[in-house]
Amino acid sequence: MWVNWRDRTIRGAGDRWLMWTVFALVAAYTVGLLLHGAGPNPLVDIWLGELTQWVPVAVFWLAAVRTRFTRGDVLFATLAVTFNAAADTYYVTAMDAGGELPFPSPADVGYLLFYPLMLAALVALVRSQMRGLAWSVLLDSAVGALGAAAVLAAVLAPVLTVAVDESAVLATVVAVAYPVFDLLLVAVIAGIAAAPGLRIGERWAFLVGGLVVFAAADVVYALLEVSGTYIVGLPLDAAWALGLALMVVWVDAAGRPHRGPYSGDRKTPALFVPAVSVAAALGVLIVGTQIVQPATAVILASLTVSLAAIPLVFRQRLLRRQARTDDLTGLPNRRALYADAPALLTISRAAARQQHSALLLLDLDRFKEVNDSLGHDVGDRLLVQVSGRLATALPPDARLARLGGDEFAILLVNAGEAEATTVALSLRDALAQTFSLEGLAVQTSASIGIALFPEQGHDLSDLLRRADMAMYKAKSSRGGHHVYRSEDDSHGDTRLRTLQELRLAVTDDQLVVYYQPKINLRTGEVTGVEALVRWQHPTRGLLLPEDFLDLVEESGLMHALTRIVLGKALDQAVLWQHAGHALTIAVNMSASSLVNVEFPEEIVRMVTARRLPASALMLEITEDFLMSDRDRARDVLSRLREAGIQIAVDDFGTGYSSLSYLRDLPIDELKLDRSFVSPMADDARAASLVASTIDLAHSLGLRMVAEGVESSVAYDELARYGCDHAQGFFMSQPIPALELERWLAARHALEPGSADEIRLLP
Structure with a gap:
């Protein structure tokens, strides 16, 4: 590889x-x-x-x-x-x-x-x-194109006004074709330059x-040809x-x-090119009062000025439309939805007491990863394509609006729970197909919350609040969609309170790190530890990762949390190095952290600043990250491995079935998931699967670590199968650094390799 x-x-x-x-x-x-x-x-x-x-x-x-x-x-x-x-x-x-x-x-x-x-x-x-x-952007583009074409037509007047020789019609047509094509080319370029919403890489x-240089050379050539x-x-x-x-x-x-992130964002002021084009067109018309200009140049200049005047004539209408339109997608925005919803909901309520409406709140999953890894311009293009697919998949009478970021609202008039659920499923199916962005194949999914009118809210604000609670429920359960239930209300309040407390925890040093040792099954020595985050909540006590990590991911705090855990673990590694414990520390990395292209270098700087050998750190990643974007994973892991940092695949066997990444990607260690280890004692097929997986790892030159070892039977069987390392409650549960030091001291006091040493619990 x-x-x-x-x-x-x-x-x-x-x-x-x-x-x-x-x-x-x-x-x-x-x-x-x-x-x-x-x-x-x-x-x-x-x-x-x-x-x-x-x-x-x-x-x-x-x-x-x-x-x-x-x-x-x-x-x-x-x-x-x-x-x-x-x-x-x-x-x-x-x-x-x-x-x-x-x-x-x-x-x-x-x-x-x-x-x-x-x-x-x-x-x-x-x-x-x-x-x-937006329509106004396209208008600016047209003004820029016509203005540039008018100026070029005036410059090419000697060429465009060549008399047609009946004996050489073909030659005349070809001669005129060059400046006409140049005129079109310059017009298109000016149109693109006048549209700041376009991102062209x-x-x-x-x-x-x-x-432009090519077209300018053509113009000079044409003028020289005319003069011979x-x-x-x-x-x-x-x-x-x-x-x-x-x-x-x-x-x-x-x-x-x-x-x-792409560096293609243009810094030209939005109205610069249209303003220059209008000034140039006026110049052509003014010069035309003194010098005869080609009809083509005069017509193009007149069109430029006329189009530029449209916003002045219809200024009020354009401003009203722009105020109700999302600039990026062209969809109605939050303001438009709030303005239209009362009338739509009133119509629905007056039509018949048994008819209902539904509000769907759609949020893209892991959209932040797209922005962090590919750049905000690519994220914007993804949102444009998403809006197009949503509009196509919706019923004709549905109202679609972009509320901001990656959030969309859909108002279904005269639709109950069954109809809303059907629409939610069709929207998720539409978004499941791959998006093509800058030559990259990007996949996304969405979580959808559904609130029903009038049972769950009598106005748009109530519906949005409840749909947001339902959407979070869908996202946290990974169910895809969820219809609001009354019990979700207290859950939503709890979520908001927990989110506020979590932000405080990140800044107020409430996150602590526990360590679980890894045992060499051949020698019984402790070769490393896994760093596991805990939240020392001021009122709820010590919280485990499953109590808050999903919320960390959803709130965009994962990168900050990962940096804190890394820092604490590396600081502890320094203390252990000085105390004579050369332990490798493994830290779990989320996909949302690794998609940040600068994070590998940041990790290397953190290790170097503490004067630790790079091999003292091992990063544990999941199969999902490896398979979601193989090229990006190869780039990130290669840079880390070049620096000497070790790579382990966590929860091996629970993700994608393809094993080709084991051949292609720089990996040192596989961590066999506990779901394979636990049933070994009672299930011969499970034991056979574990043994064959260990053989596979060794054939590829990888180490195998078994997680979740909770009995002496599992420990002995893994050793017999040739597994390299093990960790689990049978040896030690995750414990604070001070307790781990006492545990290590107690182990060293025993005779090396004895059964008591192996089974010593904290």
Whole structure:
């Protein structure tokens, strides 16, 4: 597994060198054009020029292969640069000694194909987000596009007004096609830049910059052609190569797995591009009063100004609509739901006494992990796709609103408990299908609380409060959905009170760590301990993890709790090291902590700061984390293992059935779940399963630790099967550090290896 990971790193480094080779070739090509003088030069214009075309093509195809040809933007862009390079090759090989070529020629086919294919790439880049953008954002985008097109049409006036020669209609059409395509390309780019709600990935500015340079070179070329002053070998030829090089930077990032929050958020003020576009359009119209402008430029400028005036004409309506609309998803927001609900509920109540309505409160499970691991922009795109699926799965008369974050409300008019439950099941089925985000397959689920009108509330506030209690019940029980019951009310109050107390516990040092020893079954020595968190509640006494960990996860406090437990455990390891107890301390890690891409480095810093050997720490993870995102798990675990930290799989055998991760991921130890150990004495099949699992671990070079050893029979059987270590109440329950030290001292006082030593309890 290590060789494969290193090979992957080496391949990535090789791809980066290829990208930098592109820029080196562009620099050499530019210098060559500046030095060789007028007219074509074979070394510069053919060999160097073609390398600046085809090396970028190679980078684009590598990105397409990395994305398995599933990303439309990368695929269309790859085809665009390929056709452009092929056309350029034909041009330089077929031109005469003076650098001339009959016009039009087959080269123009490839050159012209670049534009629709690149336009298709831009459309593919933003298509999935357009539906979720607010109407005002789309209007700003249209203003930006038309304004840019108006200016370019005015600049290209000499080209666009070329007279049609009846004997050369094809040549005229091809000649005009270039500036028209440039006009469309610049318009689309300006439209994207004018829509701040769009997120088009890392290094998006390089794609836009490359296309702008490409279009600018086309404009200058067209003007030189009209004046008859263009020849092959001008420094202008380097502009197309530079444009391709900038696009290479974008596609190199687009074709790689993303690590950490995206850096593609744009900082341009929301109205900057539309304002500049309107000013430019007004400039075109003003200049048109003194100098004759092409009809195309005047029409585009007029449309720009007209569209920009729409918000002024309908300002009140737009403001009212925006106040009721969620900016991200385009759904009604909380304000709209509160405004519409009274009338809907009144209609339902007046229609017939036996008819009911229902409010469903939907919350995505573990949505915070998506934001922490993939970035908030990817989380936003997930919410847009979720809103689309919810709208599609709902009945026509249902009202869907986004309340904020990952919370959605659905109001079903004239629907009882049975109908609401059916809708909840269909919504969960709709969200169970995989979402595709930036080339990543993301799975999510939802918990849904249901409150019924009028039995469980006579207004929206009451329904929301009770639906929230029901939703928490569904989330804590992992049942998917739950209909509010009267007993949930006290549970909700208890939950809120416990949550407040838990936040205080995190900041007020109420969390304590207990330690359970691990025994080497061959020697009887204590080789390590597992650190287990407890909550020393000021009124309820010592609380076990099952009493509060679910609430910690739901409230987003897991990362803070994990940091506290790690810190306390490592501090204790330092004390034990000084006392001569070289014990490995194992700490449980939740998936929500490990998805934070910076957390592995933070763990390493905590160990280093205490001058502990990295091997003194073992992190216990679950199979769910390993299987939910194999690439991310490999990256996180590889970085931890490189630092010397050991990795154990906790509760082995209770998660996913696939065992391929044992081969692919850097793991040191498996911890066999207690559900396999407990029945060994009375169940031959269970004993056989334990023995075969131990053999499997050893065949893969892994250590096996048995959890939940509570009898001498289990202890002896595990030793006979060759299990490496064991922990459980038979040897010692989890105890505070001071009690563990006394327990260790008592063990050392006995004769090593004696039965009393093994069975000594605290």
